[in-house]
Amino acid sequence: MSSDALYTVEIDAGEVGGGALEGPAAVLRQGGLVAFPTETVYGVGADATDPEAVRRIFEAKERPTGHPLIVHVDGVGAARELVVDWPQVARRLAEAFWPGPLTMILPKSSVVPDVVTGGLETVGVRLPDHEVAKALVSEAGCPVAAPSANPHEAISPTRASHVERGLGERIDCLVDAGATPLGLESTVLDLSVSPPTILRPGMVPRRDIADALDGDVRLDDGTEVAADDAPRPSPGLSENHYAPSGELLLVDREELAAARPLDNRVGAVVRGEEPELGEGTHLVLPAGPSGFARHLYDALHELDASGCRRILVERPPEEESWRPVWNRLRRAASGRDPA
Numbered sequence: 265m266s267s268d269a270l271y272t273v274e275i276d277a278g279e280v281g282g283g284a285l286e287g288p289a290a291v292l293r294q295g296g297l298v299a300f301p302t303e304t305v306y307g308v309g310a311d312a313t314d315p316e317a318v319r320r321i322f323e324a325k326e327r328p329t330g331h332p333l334i335v336h337v338d339g340v341g342a343a344r345e346l347v348v349d350w351p352q353v354a355r356r357l358a359e360a361f362w363p364g365p366l367t368m369i370l371p372k373s374s375v376v377p378d379v380v381t382g383g384l385e386t387v388g389v390r391l392p393d394h395e396v397a398k399a400l401v402s403e404a405g406c407p408v409a410a411p412s413a414n415p416h417e418a419i420s421p422t423r424a425s426h427v428e429r430g431l432g433e434r435i436d437c438l439v440d441a442g443a444t445p446l447g448l449e450s451t452v453l454d455l456s457v458s459p460p461t462i463l464r465p466g467m468v469p470r471r472d473i474a475d476a477l478d479g480d481v482r483l484d485d486g487t488e489v490a491a492d493d494a495p496r497p498s499p500g501l502s503e504n505h506y507a508p509s510g511e512l513l514l515v516d517r518e519e520l521a522a523a524r525p526l527d528n529r530v531g532a533v534v535r536g537e538e539p540e541l542g543e544g545t546h547l548v549l550p551a552g553p554s555g556f557a558r559h560l561y562d563a564l565h566e567l568d569a570s571g572c573r574r575i576l577v578e579r580p581p582e583e584e585s586w587r588p589v590w591n592r593l594r595r596a597a598s599g600r601d602p603a
């Protein structure tokens with residue numbers, strides 16, 4: 265290991281005891297940046313109460329300062345300190361889905377510096393369902409502001425190696441606990457409006473949220489038609505995120521077949537069955553939405569790293585259970601998908 269190697273702590277997600285996270289937690293307390301796994305993707309975190317530390321996240325990612333960050337907590341009590349009020353809807357949703365991939369947006373308390381929320385009066389809070397993330401936040405003793413640990417507009421990382429490739433020496437510490445179990449970012453739900461509105465679909469589906477609330481839930485994820493004059497509610501959600509550096513095209517099986525043989529500058533991500541594509545690189549992902557979601561970013565990272573200039577992704581079914589995947593694919597395809 266060279267002397268300038270990134271400070272990396274490898275840890276088994278099942279064995280967080282034993283002081284392995286003391287070092288990373290100390291880095292957080294000292295105002296440093298620590299990348300760590302959650303059940304969705306890796307985040308790059310800083311002490312949410314330290315404006316200078318949080319500013320460094322924006323620098324490391326080259327993220328526009330108006331794009332709000334999610335604050336990670338280790339329990340409901342810690343979440344309540346970050347917001348003005350903990351309404352009945354939040355209580356119900358926390359009971360139903362926390363720890364888990366649901367980010368709730370509520371009016372922020374004075375504990376949260378403006379830099380965290382990009383100047384907004386609301387804050388996104390989340391209790392991740394990952395032992396390493398929870399233990400790190402507990403050990404640090406502060407709420408942890410953490411966006412996905414990728415450079416702005418690049419693909420979110422689901423492995424430590426993705427973080428290292430994307431952010432490398434821009435961070436102070438990397439906690440490596442292997443691949444993240446869900447592979448796609450949390451559902452972002454705005455509770456500061458009525459009815460509650462999903463700004464980013466994720467693995468907690470709209471139907472389950474509506475059931476838990478016994479009420480209406482809107483969807484405004486930027487891929488559905490909104491009134492022309494409606495302000496974009498969530499800075500950062502309306503752009504082409506999640507993109508590999510090559511071109512990403514959504515295609516169906518027939519188009520895939522027509523594209524063969526793939527040359528080594530073209531890669532493909534297909535669903536379920538092995539296609540007949542000849543020589544080129546293609547990765548076969550599980551046929552169902554959660555299996556596909558779990559491996560999608562990993563596949564895109566792999567094809568990207570192998571130098572593919574163009575990535576063909578097999579179009580998934582137009583079904584509600586595929587909504588989170590569609591949301592990411594449409595953005596990654598930079599609006600090229602006609603659907």
Ligand code: TXA
Nearest residue numbers: 304306307332333386387388411412449450498499500
């Ligand atoms: O699964 C996840 O949510 C991962 C892990 C690390 O927790 N985090 C993540 O963070 O994806 P980030 O920053 O890459 O995406 C959070 C999204 C942003 O696009 C942001 O616009 C939205 O949530 N968001 C955060 N706070 C908000 C707020 N107060 N109002 C509206 N949108 C907000």
Ligand code: MG
Nearest residue numbers: 411412413420
């Ligand atoms: Mg992100």
